[in-house]
Amino acid sequence: MQDENKDAWIANLLHRIERLEQRFTAFEERDRIFEKAFRVIGLHTNYAEFGAYKGHSMISAYYSAKKICDELLGGDWNHAFTNPDETASVVINHWKQMRFFAFDSFQGMPATSGPDKEMEIFKEGTYRCGSEEFFCNIRKYGVPENKVVAFPGFFSQSCTAQNVSPHNFGNVGILHIDCDLYESAKTALDFMTSYCVVTPSSYSTSGISFLATPTTANKEPSQNGVPPILSGPLPSFKRGRPSACRLSSPSVNSSR
Ligand SMILES: C[S@@+](CC[C@H](N)C(=O)[O-])C[C@H]1O[C@@H](n2cnc3c(N)ncnc32)[C@H](O)[C@@H]1O
Numbered sequence: 001m002q003d004e005n006k007d008a009w010i011a012n013l014l015h016r017i018e019r020l021e022q023r024f025t026a027f028e029e030r031d032r033i034f035e036k037a038f039r040v041i042g043l044h045t046n047y048a049e050f051g052a053y054k055g056h057s058m059i060s061a062y063y064s065a066k067k068i069c070d071e072l073l074g075g076d077w078n079h080a081f082t083n084p085d086e087t088a089s090v091v092i093n094h095w096k097q098m099r100f101f102a103f104d105s106f107q108g109m110p111a112t113s114g115p116d117k118e119m120e121i122f123k124e125g126t127y128r129c130g131s132e133e134f135f136c137n138i139r140k141y142g143v144p145e146n147k148v149v150a151f152p153g154f155f156s157q158s159c160t161a162q163n164v165s166p167h168n169f170g171n172v173g174i175l176h177i178d179c180d181l182y183e184s185a186k187t188a189l190d191f192m193t194s195y196c197v198v199t200p201s202s203y204s205t206s207g208i209s210f211l212a213t214p215t216t217a218n219k220e221p222s223q224n225g226v227p228p229i230l231s232g233p234l235p236s237f238k239r240g241r242p243s244a245c246r247l248s249s250p251s252v253n254s255s256r
Pocket residue numbers: 050051052053054055056057058103104105106107108109110127128129153154155156178179180181183184207
Protein backbone atom coordinates (compact mmCIF):
# COMPACT_ATOMS: atom_id res chain seq x y z
CA MET A 1 0.00 0.00 0.00
CA GLN A 2 1.28 3.46 -0.88
CA ASP A 3 2.01 5.92 1.94
CA GLU A 4 -0.87 8.28 1.14
CA ASN A 5 -3.28 5.34 0.88
CA LYS A 6 -2.02 4.07 4.21
CA ASP A 7 -2.61 7.51 5.79
CA ALA A 8 -6.12 7.66 4.40
CA TRP A 9 -6.80 4.12 5.61
CA ILE A 10 -5.57 4.99 9.14
CA ALA A 11 -7.56 8.25 9.18
CA ASN A 12 -10.67 6.35 8.16
CA LEU A 13 -10.07 3.73 10.86
CA LEU A 14 -9.58 6.39 13.55
CA HIS A 15 -12.76 8.12 12.44
CA ARG A 16 -14.68 4.85 12.72
CA ILE A 17 -13.24 4.16 16.19
CA GLU A 18 -14.27 7.65 17.27
CA ARG A 19 -17.82 7.08 16.03
CA LEU A 20 -17.96 3.75 17.85
CA GLU A 21 -16.82 5.46 21.05
CA GLN A 22 -19.56 8.04 20.66
CA ARG A 23 -22.14 5.29 20.27
CA PHE A 24 -20.94 3.52 23.41
CA THR A 25 -21.12 6.79 25.34
CA ALA A 26 -24.70 7.29 24.12
CA PHE A 27 -25.62 3.73 25.19
CA GLU A 28 -24.04 4.19 28.62
CA GLU A 29 -25.98 7.42 28.98
CA ARG A 30 -29.20 5.60 28.09
CA ASP A 31 -28.48 2.91 30.71
CA ARG A 32 -27.90 5.57 33.36
CA ILE A 33 -31.09 7.44 32.44
CA PHE A 34 -33.17 4.28 32.80
CA GLU A 35 -31.51 3.40 36.05
CA LYS A 36 -32.20 6.84 37.47
CA ALA A 37 -35.78 6.69 36.24
CA PHE A 38 -36.39 3.34 37.98
CA ARG A 39 -34.81 4.67 41.16
CA VAL A 40 -37.24 7.60 41.13
CA ILE A 41 -40.32 5.64 40.07
CA GLY A 42 -39.63 2.40 41.96
CA LEU A 43 -40.32 -1.11 40.77
CA HIS A 44 -44.06 -1.21 41.21
CA THR A 45 -44.97 -0.02 37.70
CA ASN A 46 -44.47 -1.19 34.12
CA TYR A 47 -42.29 0.12 31.31
CA ALA A 48 -43.68 0.97 27.86
CA GLU A 49 -41.72 1.70 24.73
CA PHE A 50 -42.98 3.05 21.41
CA GLY A 51 -40.52 2.20 18.65
CA ALA A 52 -39.06 -0.97 20.14
CA TYR A 53 -37.19 -1.86 16.92
CA LYS A 54 -34.46 -4.43 17.76
CA GLY A 55 -35.14 -4.25 21.49
CA HIS A 56 -31.94 -2.57 22.61
CA SER A 57 -33.53 0.18 24.71
CA MET A 58 -35.91 -2.34 26.22
CA ILE A 59 -33.03 -4.65 27.13
CA SER A 60 -31.28 -1.69 28.75
CA ALA A 61 -34.46 -0.81 30.69
CA TYR A 62 -34.85 -4.41 31.86
CA TYR A 63 -31.29 -4.62 33.19
CA SER A 64 -31.57 -1.21 34.85
CA ALA A 65 -34.67 -2.34 36.74
CA LYS A 66 -33.12 -5.72 37.54
CA LYS A 67 -30.00 -4.11 38.92
CA ILE A 68 -32.10 -2.14 41.44
CA CYS A 69 -33.94 -5.34 42.31
CA ASP A 70 -30.57 -7.10 42.84
CA GLU A 71 -29.51 -4.35 45.22
CA LEU A 72 -32.76 -4.51 47.20
CA LEU A 73 -32.47 -8.29 47.49
CA GLY A 74 -28.85 -8.08 48.60
CA GLY A 75 -27.71 -9.80 45.40
CA ASP A 76 -28.92 -13.19 46.63
CA TRP A 77 -32.12 -14.05 44.79
CA ASN A 78 -32.19 -17.65 46.00
CA HIS A 79 -32.05 -16.61 49.63
CA ALA A 80 -34.58 -13.82 49.05
CA PHE A 81 -36.98 -16.26 47.38
CA THR A 82 -36.67 -18.96 50.02
CA ASN A 83 -36.51 -16.74 53.12
CA PRO A 84 -38.05 -13.43 52.12
CA ASP A 85 -38.19 -10.71 54.75
CA GLU A 86 -40.84 -8.01 54.47
CA THR A 87 -38.89 -5.87 51.96
CA ALA A 88 -37.87 -8.89 49.86
CA SER A 89 -41.50 -10.05 49.64
CA VAL A 90 -42.58 -6.67 48.31
CA VAL A 91 -39.66 -6.46 45.86
CA ILE A 92 -40.22 -9.99 44.56
CA ASN A 93 -43.91 -9.34 44.18
CA HIS A 94 -43.28 -6.12 42.24
CA TRP A 95 -40.61 -7.75 40.09
CA LYS A 96 -42.87 -10.69 39.23
CA GLN A 97 -45.59 -8.30 38.10
CA MET A 98 -43.40 -5.85 36.19
CA ARG A 99 -43.88 -5.98 32.42
CA PHE A 100 -42.11 -4.34 29.49
CA PHE A 101 -44.58 -3.32 26.79
CA ALA A 102 -43.22 -3.05 23.25
CA PHE A 103 -45.06 -1.15 20.53
CA ASP A 104 -43.74 -1.25 16.99
CA SER A 105 -44.98 -1.91 13.50
CA PHE A 106 -42.19 -4.52 13.22
CA GLN A 107 -42.28 -3.51 9.54
CA GLY A 108 -40.33 -0.27 9.86
CA MET A 109 -41.45 3.30 9.50
CA PRO A 110 -44.94 4.16 8.29
CA ALA A 111 -45.63 6.27 5.20
CA THR A 112 -44.91 9.86 6.22
CA SER A 113 -47.23 12.81 6.03
CA GLY A 114 -47.26 16.45 7.18
CA PRO A 115 -44.02 17.68 8.80
CA ASP A 116 -42.54 14.17 8.69
CA LYS A 117 -42.40 14.29 4.89
CA GLU A 118 -39.18 16.30 5.23
CA MET A 119 -37.50 13.48 7.15
CA GLU A 120 -35.74 11.90 4.18
CA ILE A 121 -33.87 9.35 6.32
CA PHE A 122 -37.07 7.94 7.84
CA LYS A 123 -38.76 6.83 4.65
CA GLU A 124 -41.51 4.21 4.73
CA GLY A 125 -40.07 0.78 5.56
CA THR A 126 -36.72 1.99 6.96
CA TYR A 127 -35.68 0.71 10.42
CA ARG A 128 -37.46 -2.51 9.73
CA CYS A 129 -37.04 -5.27 12.31
CA GLY A 130 -39.53 -8.14 12.40
CA SER A 131 -40.96 -9.34 15.70
CA GLU A 132 -38.99 -12.60 15.31
CA GLU A 133 -35.71 -10.74 15.33
CA PHE A 134 -36.91 -8.52 18.19
CA PHE A 135 -37.71 -11.57 20.36
CA CYS A 136 -34.51 -13.25 19.25
CA ASN A 137 -32.57 -10.29 20.65
CA ILE A 138 -34.64 -10.30 23.83
CA ARG A 139 -33.71 -13.95 24.41
CA LYS A 140 -30.13 -13.48 23.25
CA TYR A 141 -29.52 -10.91 25.99
CA GLY A 142 -31.17 -13.04 28.65
CA VAL A 143 -34.40 -11.11 29.13
CA PRO A 144 -37.16 -13.60 30.01
CA GLU A 145 -39.71 -13.55 27.22
CA ASN A 146 -42.57 -13.61 29.68
CA LYS A 147 -41.52 -10.14 30.86
CA VAL A 148 -42.14 -8.66 27.42
CA VAL A 149 -45.52 -8.03 25.83
CA ALA A 150 -45.43 -6.91 22.21
CA PHE A 151 -48.15 -4.97 20.41
CA PRO A 152 -47.28 -5.23 16.73
CA GLY A 153 -48.75 -2.84 14.19
CA PHE A 154 -48.71 0.81 13.27
CA PHE A 155 -49.62 2.92 16.29
CA SER A 156 -52.70 4.25 14.51
CA GLN A 157 -54.02 0.67 14.71
CA SER A 158 -52.33 -0.79 17.80
CA CYS A 159 -53.01 2.12 20.17
CA THR A 160 -56.55 1.24 21.11
CA ALA A 161 -57.98 0.20 24.45
CA GLN A 162 -59.55 -2.80 22.74
CA ASN A 163 -56.15 -4.03 21.54
CA VAL A 164 -54.24 -3.59 24.78
CA SER A 165 -56.74 -4.31 27.53
CA PRO A 166 -56.74 -8.14 27.18
CA HIS A 167 -53.00 -8.07 27.95
CA ASN A 168 -53.07 -6.30 31.32
CA PHE A 169 -51.74 -3.12 29.77
CA GLY A 170 -51.51 -0.19 32.17
CA ASN A 171 -49.78 0.95 35.34
CA VAL A 172 -46.99 2.47 33.22
CA GLY A 173 -44.38 4.34 35.25
CA ILE A 174 -41.72 4.78 32.58
CA LEU A 175 -42.59 5.62 29.03
CA HIS A 176 -39.92 5.67 26.33
CA ILE A 177 -40.87 7.14 22.96
CA ASP A 178 -38.28 6.50 20.28
CA CYS A 179 -40.09 6.52 16.97
CA ASP A 180 -38.37 9.42 15.19
CA LEU A 181 -41.49 10.84 13.58
CA TYR A 182 -43.72 13.62 14.87
CA GLU A 183 -46.99 11.93 13.89
CA SER A 184 -45.92 8.63 15.50
CA ALA A 185 -44.81 10.28 18.73
CA LYS A 186 -48.02 12.30 18.88
CA THR A 187 -50.18 9.19 18.43
CA ALA A 188 -48.23 7.42 21.17
CA LEU A 189 -48.48 10.35 23.58
CA ASP A 190 -52.18 10.94 22.92
CA PHE A 191 -52.84 7.27 23.62
CA MET A 192 -50.76 7.17 26.77
CA THR A 193 -52.35 10.24 28.31
CA SER A 194 -55.45 8.14 28.97
CA TYR A 195 -53.28 5.76 31.03
CA CYS A 196 -50.94 8.09 32.87
CA VAL A 197 -49.84 11.63 33.52
CA VAL A 198 -46.54 11.98 31.67
CA THR A 199 -43.62 14.20 32.56
CA PRO A 200 -40.67 14.53 30.17
CA SER A 201 -37.57 13.39 32.00
CA SER A 202 -34.81 13.20 29.42
CA TYR A 203 -34.03 13.64 25.80
CA SER A 204 -31.11 11.95 24.10
CA THR A 205 -30.11 10.32 20.85
CA SER A 206 -32.06 7.33 22.15
CA GLY A 207 -35.43 9.07 22.20
CA ILE A 208 -37.48 10.88 24.79
CA SER A 209 -38.18 9.28 28.15
CA PHE A 210 -41.05 10.22 30.39
CA LEU A 211 -41.70 9.50 34.00
CA ALA A 212 -45.35 8.65 34.30
CA THR A 213 -47.86 8.64 37.10
CA PRO A 214 -50.28 5.86 36.30
CA THR A 215 -53.87 6.96 36.63
CA THR A 216 -54.60 3.43 37.80
CA ALA A 217 -51.63 3.14 40.20
CA ASN A 218 -51.71 0.22 42.59
CA LYS A 219 -49.84 1.16 45.71
CA GLU A 220 -47.32 3.76 46.71
CA PRO A 221 -43.95 2.00 47.08
CA SER A 222 -43.04 4.08 50.12
CA GLN A 223 -46.06 2.68 51.96
CA ASN A 224 -44.97 -0.91 51.68
CA GLY A 225 -41.33 -0.87 52.44
CA VAL A 226 -39.64 -0.14 49.14
CA PRO A 227 -38.18 3.34 48.99
CA PRO A 228 -39.08 5.09 45.73
CA ILE A 229 -35.76 6.92 45.68
CA LEU A 230 -32.56 5.09 46.47
CA SER A 231 -29.69 7.46 46.96
CA GLY A 232 -25.99 6.90 46.41
CA PRO A 233 -23.69 6.78 43.39
CA LEU A 234 -24.70 4.68 40.43
CA PRO A 235 -22.44 1.62 40.21
CA SER A 236 -21.24 0.56 36.78
CA PHE A 237 -23.73 -1.27 34.63
CA LYS A 238 -23.24 -4.91 33.70
CA ARG A 239 -25.43 -6.73 31.26
CA GLY A 240 -25.76 -10.48 30.72
CA ARG A 241 -23.48 -11.90 28.05
CA PRO A 242 -25.32 -12.49 24.81
CA SER A 243 -25.85 -16.13 24.02
CA ALA A 244 -26.53 -17.76 20.68
CA CYS A 245 -30.12 -17.70 19.63
CA ARG A 246 -32.17 -19.16 16.85
CA LEU A 247 -35.09 -17.42 15.28
CA SER A 248 -38.33 -19.10 16.31
CA SER A 249 -41.96 -18.09 16.26
CA PRO A 250 -42.48 -14.75 17.93
CA SER A 251 -44.50 -14.46 21.11
CA VAL A 252 -46.60 -11.47 20.41
CA ASN A 253 -49.20 -10.23 22.84
CA SER A 254 -48.05 -12.80 25.35
CA SER A 255 -48.34 -11.84 28.98
CA ARG A 256 -47.04 -15.05 30.49
C1 LIG B 1 -35.08 4.30 15.73
S1 LIG B 1 -36.09 2.96 15.77
C2 LIG B 1 -36.18 2.73 17.53
C3 LIG B 1 -34.92 2.27 18.21
C4 LIG B 1 -35.14 1.47 19.44
N1 LIG B 1 -35.87 2.20 20.47
C5 LIG B 1 -33.87 0.87 20.00
O1 LIG B 1 -33.64 0.92 21.18
O2 LIG B 1 -33.07 0.32 19.26
C6 LIG B 1 -37.69 3.59 15.40
C7 LIG B 1 -38.79 2.53 15.43
O3 LIG B 1 -40.05 3.19 15.45
C8 LIG B 1 -40.99 2.40 14.74
N2 LIG B 1 -42.11 3.29 14.35
C9 LIG B 1 -42.05 4.59 13.96
N3 LIG B 1 -43.27 5.06 13.73
C10 LIG B 1 -44.15 4.05 13.97
C11 LIG B 1 -45.58 3.93 13.91
N4 LIG B 1 -46.37 4.96 13.56
N5 LIG B 1 -46.13 2.75 14.22
C12 LIG B 1 -45.36 1.69 14.59
N6 LIG B 1 -44.00 1.74 14.67
C13 LIG B 1 -43.40 2.91 14.37
C14 LIG B 1 -40.20 1.83 13.57
O4 LIG B 1 -40.76 0.63 13.09
C15 LIG B 1 -38.80 1.61 14.22
O5 LIG B 1 -38.67 0.28 14.65
